[in-house]
Amino acid sequence: MKNLSTYALRSISYFTLLVLGACTSASKIRQLTYPPDFRYYEQKEVYSTMWDFAKTISRLDQVLQSNEAEPAMFKQVTSHLEQLQRLATQLKSDPQASNHPMLSRNLPLLINDIEHAKNASQSSPRNYIPANRISASCRYCHIK
Numbered sequence: 001m002k003n004l005s006t007y008a009l010r011s012i013s014y015f016t017l018l019v020l021g022a023c024t025s026a027s028k029i030r031q032l033t034y035p036p037d038f039r040y041y042e043q044k045e046v047y048s049t050m051w052d053f054a055k056t057i058s059r060l061d062q063v064l065q066s067n068e069a070e071p072a073m074f075k076q077v078t079s080h081l082e083q084l085q086r087l088a089t090q091l092k093s094d095p096q097a098s099n100h101p102m103l104s105r106n107l108p109l110l111i112n113d114i115e116h117a118k119n120a121s122q123s124s125p126r127n128y129i130p131a132n133r134i135s136a137s138c139r140y141c142h143i144k
């Protein structure tokens with residue numbers, strides 16, 4: 001009888017460990033329940049990219065409003081646009097295979113606008129107007 005309960009206790013604690021282990025990697029398990037090409041966005045990933053977007057846009061606006069001379073102006077504008085491009089591209093995914101279809105569907109619109117702003121800034125004479133308006137592209141997902 002003693003042996004039996006010791007055995008039962010041991011298996012219970014083993015089971016507890018398994019459950020605890022599973023909880024700490026809950027996000028991994030959630031990801032595993034989707035096909036391999038499925039993009040599972042964690043909320044904190046989206047939020048952290050969004051805050052980086054906001055930071056970068058504000059730096060871009062600051063440069064554009066400064067009296068920075070060329071070619072320093074161009075260099076900084078390009079660097080901020082490329083940072084936005086990197087952030088947006090990292091977040092990109094197939095809308096058919098994501099837990100956030102709205103995000104996946106609208107992100108390419110922002111990416112196109114960034115590309116357009118980059119091309120315009122490279123033109124001669126330089127055209128920074130699309131770069132100056134890039135924050136309007138946040139409205140693809142942020143109404144108001």
Ligand code: HEC
Binds near residue numbers: 057
């Ligand atoms: C493709 C869609 C999309 C675009 C474009 C987009 N966002 Fe977001 N943004 C989201 C989503 C999704 C959230 C998460 C909140 C939610 O689910 O409503 C969010 C949230 C945020 C937040 C709040 C984060 C928090 O901690 O509450 C900020 C700030 C933000 N976005 C800034 C921006 C800026 C700046 C831009 C323009 C460069 C931008 N977003 C463009 C989809 C987008």
